[in-house]
Amino acid sequence: MTHILAVDDSLLSRRMTVDALKSTGHRIVEAKNGVEALESFQNDRPILVVTDLLMPEMDGQQLLTHIRELDPTIPVIIASADIQQSTRTQCDELGISGFLSKPVHAKELLTCIEAALNQKVGD
């Protein structure tokens, strides 16, 4: 069964993401930081990653860099409280399918995921 990897050190934000994605029918795997997420990614490849940026152990940009080394095209969506344009630009350069500002609307996330799954990065 395909799954989506949800990465965030905030239990609240992970719960909101899981609740939002219940209707998709996809299994949701959670990770509390980039290290956990990367291990999960390597063990069981998801179809899409939703990740926060500011996290302990390994932040979202570092995670994205590692993910891109393993899979240049897997869709990655950023869900972050960081609203800086410079941060958005840095993530764009690494290759992302969406950049959502927290708190993320369930409908907004679902729309972004649907668009991302219909279009791979680099296409």
Next chain:
Amino acid sequence: MAITKEELDVLSEIVNIGSGRAAFSLSEMTGSRIELSVPQIRAYDSADFQEMAKSLNLQIATSVQQGFQGTVSGQALLAFPDSNAFELARIVGGIPATTEEMDQELCGVLEEIGNIVLNAILGSLANLVDCSLSYSLPKICTGKNLSDTALGAGNQSKEANSVILIADTSIIVASHNISGSLILLFETGDLEIMLSHLTASPTS
């Protein structure tokens, strides 16, 4: 360091813009209308601030503190008196009021609230000044008064003569009289750099 009225007005507008962004985020999280007061911006050097804080006897039960570094650096705090922090975390997290203790779950929710609110204001400032900031992980401080909390944050600054910039914004969640204060602490040299950018560029 002396800050002119014009510079304070510009800083006030920056905080106002960021506060609006933060209010929107909080409204989304609580499902309630959020009312904001107009930010009151005041600048103090360390000695003046300590005297002011003592005279007002400001007490902070709980605060979320986040450091920022880059073109400008310092500390930002979202501070709550009494049990307001517990109540806001319960509302946002949907956690029943079965305990008065700040358990791990409540702490996590409050850290995330602080993360979103502080990022809204700092990110707005960074975008307006066209600079890039990196952030420390938010952390919760409890049981300290305003002067200890802010000066504690100031002790982490690189320079001794930090300017303490206080932006008092009251955040009110409709049907719950929850109020908080936003405190920004900038290092003197960095504040001068930021102000030179702000006053040289239009903010509207």
